[in-house]
Amino acid sequence: MSEKYMKEYEAGxxxxxxxxxxxxxxxxxxxxxSKACPAGTDPAKFxxxxxxxxxxxxxETVRINNILGAICARVCPTERYCQQGCSRSGIDKPIDIGRxxxxxxxxxDAMKMDILExxxxxxxxxxxVGSGPAGLSVAGLLASEGYIVKVYEKEAKAGGYLRYGIxxxxxxxxxxxxxIKRIQKIGVEILLNTPVEDLxxxxxxxxxxxxxxxxxxxxxLPMFAGKHFVKTAxxxxxxxxxxKGNVKVPENVLVIGGGDVxxxxxxxxxxxxxxxxTDVVYETFDEFKASKKELQGAQDEHVSIIDGYVPVAxxxxxxxxxxxxxxxxxxxxxxxxILAVGQYTEAGLLGLEVDKLQQVxxxxxxxxxxxxxxxxxxxxxxxxxxxxxxxxxAVKKYLGGK
Amino acid sequence: xxxxxxSITFLGVKFPNPFCLSSSPVGNDYDMCKKAYDVGWGGIxxxxxxxxxxxxxxxSPRFDTLSKEAEPFVGFKxxxxxxxxxxxxxxxDLARLKKEYPNQVLIASIxxxxxxxxxxLARKVTEAGADMIEMNLSCxxxxxxxxxxxxxxxxxxxxxxxxxxxxxxxxxxxxxxxxNITDMVEVAKACLEGGADGIAAINTIKxxxxxxxxxKIGMPIVNGKSSIxxxxxxxxxxxxxxxxxxxxxxxxxxxISGIGGCETWEDAAEFILVGSRTIQVTTGIxxxxxxxxxxxxxxLMHYMEEQKVDHLEQLVGLANxxxxxxxxxxxxxxxxxxxxxxxCVGCGxxxxxxxxxxxxxxxxxxxxxxxxxxxxxCVGCxxxxxxCPVGAISQGEIVFKKTAKPGRKIKxxxx
Numbered sequence: 166m167s168e169k170y171m172k173e174y175e176a177g178x179x180x181x182x183x184x185x186x187x188x189x190x191x192x193x194x195x196x197x198x199s200k201a202c203p204a205g206t207d208p209a210k211f212x213x214x215x216x217x218x219x220x221x222x223x224x225e226t227v228r229i230n231n232i233l234g235a236i237c238a239r240v241c242p243t244e245r246y247c248q249q250g251c252s253r254s255g256i257d258k259p260i261d262i263g264r265x266x267x268x269x270x271x272x273x274d275a276m277k278m279d280i281l282e283x284x285x286x287x288x289x290x291x292x293x294v295g296s297g298p299a300g301l302s303v304a305g306l307l308a309s310e311g312y313i314v315k316v317y318e319k320e321a322k323a324g325g326y327l328r329y330g331i332x333x334x335x336x337x338x339x340x341x342x343x344x345i346k347r348i349q350k351i352g353v354e355i356l357l358n359t360p361v362e363d364l365x366x367x368x369x370x371x372x373x374x375x376x377x378x379x380x381x382x383x384x385x386l387p388m389f390a391g392k393h394f395v396k397t398a399x400x401x402x403x404x405x406x407x408x409k410g411n412v413k414v415p416e417n418v419l420v421i422g423g424g425d426v427x428x429x430x431x432x433x434x435x436x437x438x439x440x441x442x443t444d445v446v447y448e449t450f451d452e453f454k455a456s457k458k459e460l461q462g463a464q465d466e467h468v469s470i471i472d473g474y475v476p477v478a479x480x481x482x483x484x485x486x487x488x489x490x491x492x493x494x495x496x497x498x499x500x501x502x503i504l505a506v507g508q509y510t511e512a513g514l515l516g517l518e519v520d521k522l523q524q525v526x527x528x529x530x531x532x533x534x535x536x537x538x539x540x541x542x543x544x545x546x547x548x549x550x551x552x553x554x555x556x557x558x559a560v561k562k563y564l565g566g567k
Numbered sequence: 568x569x570x571x572x573x574s575i576t577f578l579g580v581k582f583p584n585p586f587c588l589s590s591s592p593v594g595n596d597y598d599m600c601k602k603a604y605d606v607g608w609g610g611i612x613x614x615x616x617x618x619x620x621x622x623x624x625x626x627s628p629r630f631d632t633l634s635k636e637a638e639p640f641v642g643f644k645x646x647x648x649x650x651x652x653x654x655x656x657x658x659x660d661l662a663r664l665k666k667e668y669p670n671q672v673l674i675a676s677i678x679x680x681x682x683x684x685x686x687x688l689a690r691k692v693t694e695a696g697a698d699m700i701e702m703n704l705s706c707x708x709x710x711x712x713x714x715x716x717x718x719x720x721x722x723x724x725x726x727x728x729x730x731x732x733x734x735x736x737x738x739x740x741x742x743x744x745x746x747n748i749t750d751m752v753e754v755a756k757a758c759l760e761g762g763a764d765g766i767a768a769i770n771t772i773k774x775x776x777x778x779x780x781x782x783k784i785g786m787p788i789v790n791g792k793s794s795i796x797x798x799x800x801x802x803x804x805x806x807x808x809x810x811x812x813x814x815x816x817x818x819x820x821x822x823i824s825g826i827g828g829c830e831t832w833e834d835a836a837e838f839i840l841v842g843s844r845t846i847q848v849t850t851g852i853x854x855x856x857x858x859x860x861x862x863x864x865x866x867l868m869h870y871m872e873e874q875k876v877d878h879l880e881q882l883v884g885l886a887n888x889x890x891x892x893x894x895x896x897x898x899x900x901x902x903x904x905x906x907x908x909x910x911c912v913g914c915g916x917x918x919x920x921x922x923x924x925x926x927x928x929x930x931x932x933x934x935x936x937x938x939x940x941x942x943x944x945c946v947g948c949x950x951x952x953x954x955c956p957v958g959a960i961s962q963g964e965i966v967f968k969k970t971a972k973p974g975r976k977i978k979x980x981x982x
Contacts, residue, residue: 179957179958180958181956181957181958188637188638192855213858213862214862214865214866217830217831217832217859217862217863217866218831218832218833218862218866219831219832219862219863219865219866219869221569221865221866221869222861222862222865222866222869225568225569225865229568280568282568
């Protein structure tokens, strides 16, 4: 059953409802929301534009400040950023900023607006490795500044984790396609099925090279390695998205992990019709990593979430867990076990040095890093956009631009 | 990013954009006007400067608002009179503003209490460097009956004062009208005869916004009493548009600065389409700040792009010819409502309003909780569409009445 998985989970606002939500906004002086967006999307300004019925102006504000505006609108854990400081919380609840942004970017799409502009070509060449959120953003930003930008992507389609990680019900592929088209329209050339084999020659052929390969691999815990009934969440989500939900999954699945990727995995399993989905989480609920919205989504789908347990042994298909703080033991037998316990980068394959945090440490000269492999902060799309802005600025400065 | 030229010429003066502060608390001194120019307002009508002999003494509190459901600011009532600063301070502010902002328009609003003071004020603000004069003939809450809307409803007096101002200054001058009158055209014509170059409309409407039910006093309460005073904001926009339309019909080609409830670019576009060349704003600024001009300018640029016009001028007055006397409207046909059953949420508001406020044409199915329109009873008033909370009712089938002229075709009807 893929129908539920393929349908966008949350409905968009109608024109009337977006006005109602924008009318709740207090239009703060020195608005906390705009200070809190890592990518500088400036929600205060675009909500004000909506409030004063300037929807096109709102779209300009979103797009100019956030080149992945339509994607962030859907996937950003806004509770941690813009909505956290929302003054409206002092009355009832914060403004649903993500959903207003989604209305605005849907409007942009419906009106066929071309907001991104492009300066005349300056003759300088930049190659970006990886077409995930960071790679796409930095490529787009540099192209708009007049650089000749190529993106190398090893997969058959561009988008990285946007394409193959975030489930369809949360981020429709059509939205990703349109964001990529906007970036291509301002001149970015994306080379698909093109893994980078020789970084050194790329560096020689280009004025600058940006590595934005992300943390694309799911971690495996040693006790599960090599077991045919164990998968990483990254591989599982990739498989489901690529096959548009048409995958075979057993009736009893155990997921280990409590971040957003784990929540995506358990919710996906339920939407695919899996009867029993059990999620065992290392963190207790008071230290939970997934966003509230993601957790809520999983709970709405009736996933059994058990917090505070760490796996200690595997007996056949049975996993033994101990509680981290109290004398308690848990045994779960499942037909499929999916691990959502962190990710790592393959940047090492390009000959780069990578530290414990999976960040590249030896980017020098005309080599730059962007996104998860840079010291960018959180592993979210909005931080990828922020990192892309910083990297684009650094590249421009290095190449003598203003 | 959209980029369009918003400049427009009004009474021979070029405005970088049509958006101006109106003469009011929002343009009270140098600092406020400086901030407004910096935010991007095209012009400022500095708060009305009165004669030296007239001492301003304001009440406290002095405002009230009309709310409806969750909207706290449908309309706004104020009791402030004219500038409270001294004449010298105001003239010094004008001079400094003009020096620092030579490309943005500075308009001096003045109000005398006899011919001599009108003439003298006109001369003084001209010397201070104003680009234009606005005669305030319309403030409804002056404490002197020789000033304000009492003057503005007397055409003969208006004409004489306009002549006085023209003796004092050669600057372009507009006369600001009171809406507390049946026929504005008569007063406007008198002003133009007296030398006014254009008209500003409208000033505020005499009002009582609310009455305190326990104290039995109008709001705001000033030591147990209240007064009738000027009403403004979004609620007065329809009245303003009506007067502007009538001025344009009654005085062909008259140049108008539109005032009354403009908050958004859409409001502004409406003012322009009925014939305003500039738009003055106060209430929106008092509620939201000078920043509202950003979306008015940007939204208006997008509108120009959609309309494929390069100069704002091209939009001025385009709606005038489409607003005609009621007796000239086409009364040959009925438009029936079309109900989108998928959008309908089954609230029954259309049924209630049609029964209680129209012609009992909407029928209600209790089991499915959906309405159906009975065409035998429906007169096509479309009240149902106005009350529908989800926009499920639109204009549908057009039918000619039995009394319609023969040979008429539905395809010729423009909805």
